Amino acid sequence: xxxxxxxxNAQYKVLLLDDERLVRFTISSYLKSxxxxxxxxxxxxxxIGYIKREAFHAVISDVxxxxxxxxxxxxxVRQFDxxxxxxxxxxxxxxxxNTFLERLMSDLHTYYVSKSAPRAxxxxxxxxxxxxxxAAVNVRVMESRLSKxxxxxxxxxxxxxxxxxxxxxxxxxxxxxxxxxxxxxxLFEWYPVAExxxxxxxxxxxxxxxxxxxxxxxxxxxxxxxxxxxxxxxRQIHKIAQQVHNFLKDNLGDIAYMAMTVIYLxxxxxxxxxxxxxxxxxxxxxxxxxxxxxxxxxxxxxIPPGLVADATYNEEDIVEFNYNDDDIxxxxxxxxxxxxQDEEGTKSPTQEEIQEICTIASTKYPGETQVICDLPYRVxxxxxxxxxxxxxxxxxxFVFGKFGLPExxxxxxxxxxxxxxxxxxxxxxxxxxxxxxxxxxxxxxxxLLSEHLMNVYRHGLSDFGRxxxxxxxxxxxxxxxxxxxxxxxxxPWKELIQYSEHDAEDKLNQQNAVxxxxxxxxPILQKISESISSDRYMNLNRTVxxxxxxxxxxxxA
Amino acid sequence: xxDEDPEILQEIYEEYKGTASGLLEELKTKFNANDPFxxxxxxxxxxxxxxxxxxxxxxxxxxxxxxxNLKDGxxxxxxxxxxxxxxxxxxx
Numbered sequence: 001x002x003x004x005x006x007x008x009n010a011q012y013k014v015l016l017l018d019d020e021r022l023v024r025f026t027i028s029s030y031l032k033s034x035x036x037x038x039x040x041x042x043x044x045x046x047x048i049g050y051i052k053r054e055a056f057h058a059v060i061s062d063v064x065x066x067x068x069x070x071x072x073x074x075x076x077v078r079q080f081d082x083x084x085x086x087x088x089x090x091x092x093x094x095x096x097x098n099t100f101l102e103r104l105m106s107d108l109h110t111y112y113v114s115k116s117a118p119r120a121x122x123x124x125x126x127x128x129x130x131x132x133x134x135a136a137v138n139v140r141v142m143e144s145r146l147s148k149x150x151x152x153x154x155x156x157x158x159x160x161x162x163x164x165x166x167x168x169x170x171x172x173x174x175x176x177x178x179x180x181x182x183x184x185x186x187l188f189e190w191y192p193v194a195e196x197x198x199x200x201x202x203x204x205x206x207x208x209x210x211x212x213x214x215x216x217x218x219x220x221x222x223x224x225x226x227x228x229x230x231x232x233x234x235r236q237i238h239k240i241a242q243q244v245h246n247f248l249k250d251n252l253g254d255i256a257y258m259a260m261t262v263i264y265l266x267x268x269x270x271x272x273x274x275x276x277x278x279x280x281x282x283x284x285x286x287x288x289x290x291x292x293x294x295x296x297x298x299x300x301x302x303i304p305p306g307l308v309a310d311a312t313y314n315e316e317d318i319v320e321f322n323y324n325d326d327d328i329x330x331x332x333x334x335x336x337x338x339x340x341q342d343e344e345g346t347k348s349p350t351q352e353e354i355q356e357i358c359t360i361a362s363t364k365y366p367g368e369t370q371v372i373c374d375l376p377y378r379v380x381x382x383x384x385x386x387x388x389x390x391x392x393x394x395x396x397x398f399v400f401g402k403f404g405l406p407e408x409x410x411x412x413x414x415x416x417x418x419x420x421x422x423x424x425x426x427x428x429x430x431x432x433x434x435x436x437x438x439x440x441x442x443x444x445x446x447x448l449l450s451e452h453l454m455n456v457y458r459h460g461l462s463d464f465g466r467x468x469x470x471x472x473x474x475x476x477x478x479x480x481x482x483x484x485x486x487x488x489x490x491x492p493w494k495e496l497i498q499y500s501e502h503d504a505e506d507k508l509n510q511q512n513a514v515x516x517x518x519x520x521x522x523p524i525l526q527k528i529s530e531s532i533s534s535d536r537y538m539n540l541n542r543t544v545x546x547x548x549x550x551x552x553x554x555x556x557a
Numbered sequence: 558x559x560d561e562d563p564e565i566l567q568e569i570y571e572e573y574k575g576t577a578s579g580l581l582e583e584l585k586t587k588f589n590a591n592d593p594f595x596x597x598x599x600x601x602x603x604x605x606x607x608x609x610x611x612x613x614x615x616x617x618x619x620x621x622x623x624x625x626n627l628k629d630g631x632x633x634x635x636x637x638x639x640x641x642x643x644x645x646x647x648x649x
Contacts (some may be wrong), residue, residue: 022576022607026569033565064602091606116609119562 006035012130013055016040017047017073018062023089023115027060030119031126044068044076051080057130059086071103074110083136085129088112109133150182150210157183157213160220162190163470164489165373167413170196170267173400176376176538178335178391185212185256186333186396187219191226193234196267199226201240202398204259204279204333206304212394215256222247237262237275241305241313248306257306261331265400272329273320275313278304280337280351283330283358284323287370287404290363292355295321328362328372328401335395339383345392349383357382364404371404371411373472373487377537384538410475416457416488417467424473425450435477436549445482448528448545449473452486460490460541477549481530484545493534493541573611574649580604581646585639588627598624616645 014036018024024040031038039054041047044065050056059077063070074086088104090112104112113125157179165174175188185205192198201223205212226240233239240262248257259278265271276282281301284293296319303311323329336354341347349357361378364370376397405411410431414424425446432442453471461469471488525532529545536542580603587597601624608617619642626634 020576020603020606022569022572023610025572026610029565029568033562064599091602091609114609115606116612 009035009127010037012057013037013039014126015047015050015056015059016061017042017044017059017065018089019043019065020062023062027089027122030122034123036126044073047073048076048080051077051084056084057133058126059084060126061086061088063088063090074107078107083109083133085109085111085133087126087129089115091115147182153210153213154179154182157217159468160217161188163413163468165413165470165472165487166190167373167403167411167472168196169407170402171198171265171400172372172403173198173200173398174373174376175396175398176380176540178380178395178538180335180391180394181209183210183213184394184396185209185216186335186394187216187223188396188398189220189223189226191229191234193229193264194231194266197231197234198265199229199234199237199240200261200263200265200331200398200400201226202261202263202279202331202333202396204335204394204396206257206259212256215252218252219244219247219258222251231266235264235266235273236315237264237273238302238313238315238318241275241277241302245305245311245313249309252306257304259304259334263329263331263400265329270322270324271320272323273318274329275318276301277313278302278307280332280334280354283355284321285328285330285359285362286324286326287328287362287364287401288326290359292359293321293327295319323401325402326364328375328399330358330362330397330399332397333393333395335391335393336380336383336397338392339388339395340390340392341387343390345390347388348392349386349388353386354383362399371472371474372399372401373403374537374540374542375399377540381537405474405476409477410473412473413470414453414473415467416453416461416469416471418454418457421450421453421457424453428473428475431475432477432482436482438550441482441547441549444528445475445484445547448484448525448547449486451524452543452545453488456486456488456490456541460488480549482547482549484547486541486543486545488541488543489539490541492536493543569611570649573607573613576607577604577616577646577649580607581643584642588635588639594627598627601627613649616642619645 014031016024016027016031016038018027019042024042028038028040039050039056041050047059061070061073065073070088077084077086086107086109088110091114104110111125111129113122161177164177166172173190177184177186177188179186185207187201187203187205189201190198203216203219205216205219222244226234241260244258244260261274261276261279261282264273274282281296284295285291286293300317300319302313302317305311337351338345338348357379361375361382362370376399380395380397403411410428412424412427414420428449429442429446432445433439436442456471457466469489471486474485476483525545528547530548531546532543534541534543580600584597584600584604587600601620605617605620605624608620619638623635623638623642626638
């Protein structure tokens, strides 16, 4: 053994267990001469004590000992350390036969060496197994660090995206954004360019994972300039595509190209202009008739920006059409087309299947209310339910159109902050009071929404980015009932109830039971509502509260 | 387990010598007292293992054969072989 090897081995500590004094003496001598730190012990009890208290890089053990043999000792060690290498010293290879060997090798991190082997063989074996063990530990540490970095990158990415939904009197949009891993190469952007006009960009960077996510971040930074674009320039979506192409070409070179759909919507003029560059062809569906409207029979479009250096994007590539209130517009990335029933990606949905799911999900059936905000989630959930669960790529699914509720109904978007929730509750209070003249009912609705949304805020959303989250609240008044529906992206409802019941008990123990907004949650919701139902589509909760509307007394009529 | 380092080898050998005579006495006592097979065999196993460790092939072979006879119930053969084992241990 060289001096260098001895110095290196000094950092490694070996536990030696043998009930035979000669063996302990001999092996300790060998190990110490090679520079290892050695702790030698005669009993398994003592050895386990050392394992619990100190860190070792390897264990060397006899097999045949007293009541507790080497295999039993190994089982005990594994309770405290699942992969520390154990090197058995044995003379039993000639006695034990195959069964003995099988028992030896039944543990992934067990090795053996004969007692008759030369010292160099023992030391060589030990060096090998310690080296492999230390390398495996280092890999785990690196993986843990990388995982934390990716988790942070994922949070940053999500914070840079627009809210998942937006509703206004003239149009609404909703999107379901599902990275393949932690980070995504898909993006979507929404820029309100005038009161009833907007620019949407749905992009899909080539590749996925960290590289695509980094390129996506660069492009998002570039795209942010369109937040200030004038309406006139926003209509020239071919020029926007050209600018994106030039940016990719000049800054990302061969790293990435991006399938992209740029959409200009003007709800006052009832026009849509879109330029599709490499994404699956967008769908336009009449939700009343379930018909897919073919606005692009000539297959206009362009190639993905960044793919070919000298690409140009022209007005004649744009599709423009007028739309009706019942029309919705769907754009999705090819990750939706690639999702598969098997890991190899050989059983993906057909274009027809995807179109059919979209059509069914968006169709307005008589007596039913269909709103845009959960449509992307219902579509993706449907694919999952059909067995298409193996993602092969980042997925994004985007829809826009009229929100879907009559103007007489209440529909609001609410930022998930205590202040916004409070304002929303007061607005809801005023709306119910105006519609029913019933102050008691409107107070209950105020309380119901406040409690429910505050529960979602406190317990349903993670700390980071919860202030960027929005929820949707709608109310429909019939003669006998007020139907309140909320959409949020918090944890599943049953888990939320457990949180809120716990919180309720704490509150009740701390204060006397006084009706006040304090996050007591489930008991209050159940007291106010005749019924509560919840559905979950992907990570979107839809909760429906039915509240009885008292009959008006003559003096209140 | 033979070694090229003479110093370590000498230390191990001295340790072996002291251990072997003690184990031999223990073996004789247990065998003559007709202790159960497991009890006697454990001592023999240890003596054999130590011989293997220091590379004493002669002692290893004779003790290994002795264990085989003990397992087969051939006590006369075992009794006859003990003096030969003793001679080897004394000669260490």
